[in-house]
Amino acid sequence: MTSADQEAVNPLATAAVDRLFDxxxxxxxxxxxxxxxxxxxxxxxxxxxDPPVAAILERxxxxxxxxxxxxxxxEELIIAVLQDGTTTKTSHVIERMSSASTPLERVDAWxxxxxxxxxQDVSQGYRAILLHTYRWETMFPTELAAMRxxxxxxLVHAIADLRDDDPKNAQTAAExxxxxxxxxxxxxxxxxxLVDPDEITALTRMxxxxxxxxxxxx
Numbered sequence: 001m002t003s004a005d006q007e008a009v010n011p012l013a014t015a016a017v018d019r020l021f022d023x024x025x026x027x028x029x030x031x032x033x034x035x036x037x038x039x040x041x042x043x044x045x046x047x048x049x050d051p052p053v054a055a056i057l058e059r060x061x062x063x064x065x066x067x068x069x070x071x072x073x074x075e076e077l078i079i080a081v082l083q084d085g086t087t088t089k090t091s092h093v094i095e096r097m098s099s100a101s102t103p104l105e106r107v108d109a110w111x112x113x114x115x116x117x118x119x120q121d122v123s124q125g126y127r128a129i130l131l132h133t134y135r136w137e138t139m140f141p142t143e144l145a146a147m148r149x150x151x152x153x154x155l156v157h158a159i160a161d162l163r164d165d166d167p168k169n170a171q172t173a174a175e176x177x178x179x180x181x182x183x184x185x186x187x188x189x190x191x192x193x194l195v196d197p198d199e200i201t202a203l204t205r206m207x208x209x210x211x212x213x214x215x216x217x218x
Contacts, residue, residue, distance in 0.1 A: 032070050032080070034060040040081045047128045050074060079136070079143050082129065086147040089114070094154050103162035107211045110155045111181060111204050118185045118195040127189045133182075152178055159211045173214040177207045 038059035042051040053074055057067060071077045096113040100106040118130075137144040152174050160170040181203060188195045 028070060031060075031062060031066050034062060035067060035070065035077060036080050036084055039077050040084065043078075043081065043128065049078065049128045049132045075136075075139060079140050082136070083143070083147060085129070086150055090151050090154070093151065097154055097158065103158045104208065104211065106158035107155065107162070107177075107207050108204050110158060111177065111207045112200065114151070114178075114181055115185065115195055115200060115203060118188055119200065120194065130185060130189055148178070162211055169214060173210045176210055176214065180206055 035056060039051060039056050042055055042059060043049060053064075053067060056074075056077070057064060060066075067077075071080070093110055093113040097106045097109040100109045133144070152171075155174040155177065156170050159173050160167060163170060184195060184199050184203060188199070
C-alpha cells in the first residue's frame with residue numbers, strides 16, 4: 001500500500017480494525033493469565049517445577065495452539081509464574097514494612113517478611129522454586145535479576161533512609177542481606193526443615209549491622 005493509499009483509508013475502517021486487535025489482545029492476555037495460574041497451581045500442588053504442558057493446558061482449559069502462540073517454551077511460562085509470585089511477595093513485604101516507624105525497623109521488617117514462608121509448613125512448590133532459583137538464573141539471567149531487584153528495592157530504600165552516604169552502599173548492603181537470607185532459606189530447605197528462631201535472630205542482627213555500618217569504599 002502506497003502512502004497515498006494509506007492516507008485514503010476510511011477512518012471508520014481503521015477504527016474497526018483497531019477494535020478487532022484490541023479484542024484479540026484482551027483474549028490473548030486472558031489466555032496467558034489462565035496458563036500462568038494453571039502452571040503456578042500445579043507447581044504448588046506437586047512440587048514439580050516443570051509440570052507437563054499437557055497438564056497445564058488441561059488445568060487451564062486451553063488447546064495446544066494457545067500455549068505456543070503465547071509462550072516460546074515451558075520455561076518462559078515458568079518465568080512468568082515467578083514474576084507474578086515476586087510481585088505478590090513484594091507487595092506483602094511492603095505492607096509489613098509500612099507499619100515500621102523507623103528505617104532500621106523497616107530493615108528488620110523486610111528480613112522477617114521475606115523469611116516468614118520458610119518458618120512455616122509452606123507448599124511443596126514454594127520449596128521447589130527456592131531450590132531451583134540458581135538454575136533459572138543461569139537460563140534467564142535478565143528476568144531473574146529484575147525479579148531480585150524488585151524484591152530488593154524496599155530494603156534498599158530503607159537502608160538509604162538510614163544512612164547518609166554513597167547510594168551504592170545501600171544497594172550493596174541490601175544485596176548482602178538478601179544473599180544471607182537466601183542462603184539460610186536454601187540450607188533449611190535442603191535439610192528438609194523450617195528456618196528456626198535462632199536463625200531469624202541471627203539474620204536480623206546481621207541485617208542491622210550491615211545496614212548501619214557497611215561501606216564498600218572503606
